[in-house]
Amino acid sequence: MEKKKIAILGSGMSALTSAYELSSYENWQDRYDITIYQMGWRLGGKTATGRGPNERIQEHGIHIAQGWYENAFRLIQDSYKECEKHNLMPDSPFKSWEDGFDREDTTLLTHFDPKTNQWIKKNIIFPSNNYIPGQGGPLPFSAIVKKAVGLILEILFGTDPNKKSLLSAASESAKEIKAPEHHSLWENFKSKLEGFVKDKVFKHEGEKLLNYVAELVQHLSEGDHDHSARKDHHSMINELLDTLSKWITKLIDSIADHDEYFYWLAVFVEFGIVNMKGTFDDVYDPETHELDYERINELDYREWLQKHGASERLLSSAMVRFLYTGTFHNLTGADQQGSLAAGVGLHFLTNSAGYKGSFVWKFKAGTADTMITPIYLVLKNRGVNFKFFHKVEQVHYSDSGAIEKVSMAEQVTLKNGTYTPTYKFKNLDVWPGEPLYDQIDDAQAKALKEGKYDLEESWCGWKNVGQVSLEKGKDFDYVILGIPIDVLGGQEGICKEIIENNQAWYNMYHHVKSIPTMSMQLWIKPTLKELGMNLPDWGFPEGSLPNLVTYADPQYSFIDMSQVMPYENWNEDKPGVLIYYTGSFLDPEEIPPFSDHHYPHEQLERIMRVSEQWLRDKMGWFFPNATTLEYPEGMKLSVIHDFSKAAKTDYGRLKTQFFRANVNPTDRYTLSLPGSNKYRLKTDESGFENLILTGDWINFGVNVGYYEGAIVSGLQAGQAVRDKLGLPSETAIFNGVKLK
Structure with missing residues (x-):
């Protein structure tokens, strides 16, 4: 068999999983080469992690693993096992996959009671079990x-x-x-x-x-x-x-x-x-x-519940809101009260009930430090090639039935032609929050730093240093497209030629929608108890780190992530608690073109201002010791750690924390709106014999935006390529609960 070349565009969880699947077979290198092309300096897509002041871990949002993420845990377990076998992380504090996680059985539900005009709470302690996620398939x-x-x-x-x-x-x-x-x-x-x-x-x-x-x-x-x-x-x-x-x-x-x-x-x-x-x-x-589940995907989940006799009490309850807020669907629909395909919501709920071990498994360090690092090291050791700072500009349409050409930009010039994306911190291979400039041409590195250009940002305005053209038969035989759907279409879309010439692609792009999300990470000086949140009084065991997904908009999800602080750089100045917040928000009436370089910064300022007011209005219920006469329902911002050590105002102190406005097309959350599932293409339905699709935007089964789903689609993509090459695939794909 003639050796083939496989080009993988993007490096989110679906793209990385497709590379992992393709390279998991004996003698795979006799059959094909694999090259991953990635914009910017790091891997992981929406699960990427960076480092900031005090080596603080900076995430795209709240990332945890749930006990029913069967494919994700299997991938994580396998990557740790292979790292151990080849001594790829010799000094890591995480000797096995279990070392990289903390288990958490406690969850908090909140509901606003209009009769009393106040919030009421319910703690849930999900009983742990002896099952091991990633082993044996779904329950x-x-x-x-x-x-x-x-x-x-x-x-x-x-x-x-x-x-x-x-x-x-x-x-x-x-x-x-x-x-x-x-x-x-x-x-x-x-x-x-x-x-x-x-x-x-x-x-x-x-x-x-x-x-x-x-x-x-x-x-x-x-x-x-x-x-x-x-x-x-x-x-x-x-x-x-x-x-x-x-x-x-x-x-x-x-x-x-x-x-x-x-x-x-x-x-x-x-x-x-x-x-x-x-x-x-x-x-x-x-x-x-x-x-x-597809039989009910034309309906909204609440509409479907109502059809089966659900009361208004249930429809407005935290149990139902949990599905909408947990999947960022709470602001969707004509009335912006939430719209979620019923089959997708029910399938997600059923899968969740089949958790193994614990309901929630928390990463002990950053998501990328814990999950992406071992996958990257395994792929590199296997011989997968990585091309960082390569930004796809167009996957060109061809009427030949195959993709003939891919155009991309080379963002920077590397001193040695290759890039090492991680560095050692506390014996972990961690990912920086910006490029490692010492590996980039000195003049370009200086210009990047002085201009504060973000090479992952669509509006950044950086002038790329070169053009790269990949051609079929020379640079690739098969292309795996693992870039989010919002990047594909529109005036700047990388597949706009295909969308203009293919009705199925046109329908998919215009019906599969997304929403921007926000995140806020607060390093707070007092402990939870000092803030007035005594866990036993809230019904939680001492030492638990509760999570919440149903509180007030817009930062309605938050979770205590203090377990990662030992992997940050603190001395006597260590904060008492670290809390991550996240939620969705609505786009402005018109999203400006990429030539408007101020847009992402304006949106970041927008969510910081909104979050400031939200903290002053909402956090007093949780932190009664941090309230003031001026803000009896909220918290005083002076309890927040000042990274600058020189903030003169409360807002100045807040700005030293970490915020993200996920407005970039690569960062947005893919939605599953009623009636949209039928427009999603499967991994092998691109209409081109050598183009394979992967990501949480394709029809992979459950069709909700989460990294377990991205991993499923990555497995499907890898196996689709193997099938086209006439090679067997052995990895089982667990795509949700089956009756039998």
């Missing part, structure tokens, strides 16, 4: 349903002195519950479960029926039933859930308005039942016996 759907049923049963019938009135109300409302004895399957089903029932002591008919649902789902996913039997099982599940839904609606209406405690119970139980009922009504296909 089966039946196991997730059993977990959900178990949680509902614990909420309704678990031992808790506060539940006496609930149990009384449940017993009273249960008088109308009737098992579906008329169903043709009922007698047979009852006899099969006699042993199960004998071993259980049911306090309540509702408890019995909920257990029956879990058992039926288990039977439904077993392989020894024929089509007719599965349809009967499905029919009976629907009847049981319909019965339970009517009972729980009546029960909840009798308790929900009593107090805050019962409000949260009502929301949790209704949320579980409505989602289960909707899943078996709409998503489970009785003909194919598969879960088909």
Whole structure:
């Protein structure tokens, strides 16, 4: 076989994963070469990390790993294992992948109660388990349903002195519950479960029926039933859930308005039942016996919940808002109240319930320091080539059926022709917040620093030093396009020629939307307890580092990330707590052309001003010891660490922290709006025989913007190239929960 050349454009998680997949096979270098072309000085795309004053870690936003990120954890585990095998990180404090993470089981939900005009909170401690993420594939759907049923049963019938009135109300409302004895399957089903029932002591008919649902789902996913039997099982599940839904609606209406405690119970139980009922009504296909989430993607998630009987209380609850804010969809839709494809939202929710180990796994150092570094070192050691400071300008259209030419700019001249992107700090290979200028031509390095040019910024105005033209057959045989969708079209789009000449690309670019996000990192001098947030008083174990995704706009997500501070550079001046914040925001009416070099700086100033006011208005609930008479609901900014040591105003002190306005086309968050999924192209649907697509904007399955999805699409891209070369692929791709 003639040796082929593969050019990968971009270096986000999908592009890096495609390179990792392609280079994971024995003797791959006998078949092809791999070169990654990357704008700027670092890898990782939206997961890239930089360093600032005091070697502080600077992120694009909040990045964590969730326990259901099966492909991501497998990739991380494999890269650490290979680094150990080849001694690529000999002095790293992270000897294994486990060393690079802290587990966290606590989450905080908040809800604004318009009746009392105040926020109310609910802490959740997700029970840890013995599963290891990245090993064994996703949990089966039946196991997730059993977990959900178990949680509902614990909420309704678990031992808790506060539940006496609930149990009384449940017993009273249960008088109308009737098992579906008329169903043709009922007698047979009852006899099969006699042993199960004998071993259980049911306090309540509702408890019995909920257990029956879990058992039926288990039977439904077993392989020894024929089509007719599965349809009967499905029919009976629907009847049981319909019965339970009517009972729980009546029960909840009798308790929900009593107090805050019962409000949260009502929301949790209704949320579980409505989602289960909707899943078996709409998503489970009785003909194919598969879960088909695409069937409801024309609807908004709230619209779909309402269709299945969700109350207004549930629709406005933190449980529902969690999906919109957690996926940056909270400002979308015609009324800017949120719009999220129902199938995408439900699939994301179902996957989340299948977490392994802990619900949240936090990186101990920067995202890139912990995750990108070992991947980069493995790829480099395998022989993958990296071309930094290469900015793609056009993937040219051709009517030959193949991509014939790619034009790109060379941003700077490197002294030695190659670039080493990391440096050592506390024995970690870390990534700088700006280029390592000593590797760049001296005159260019001086001009970059004096002009404060950001080579990752579309509006920066830097004059590139050269042009590079890649040609088919000479520089590449196959191209993997791993650059975000907002870069592809528009006046400056790198695929505008293709979009103008291909209807499928035109539809995709104009229907798959994105939104800018903001982030703020605050290094605060007092500890949480000194600020007035005593964790046990909030229902959290001492030592936990809570996270929150449902607070007030715009910085509605925040998380304690103090565990990374040992990998920053602090002496006696170490802050007491480090908190990351993030949220989405809306574009101005018109986004200016790239010739307007002030635009990103104006947007950064905009979010800093908004964040200043938000802190003064909102953080007092969490930090009561940091309030003032002037700002009784907020926090005084004097508690923030002053990196300049010379700030004369509160805003000057705030400006020494780290902010990002992710307005660059490469940084925006890809949305999954109702009706947009059908316009996404799959990895091998570019319409060109040698062009493979990858990224969170393609149709990779779950289709929501998160790096686990980007990794899935990267695996798909790598395997698509192998398939075109007639080579086998062995890596399993886990793309969400399956029924069986």
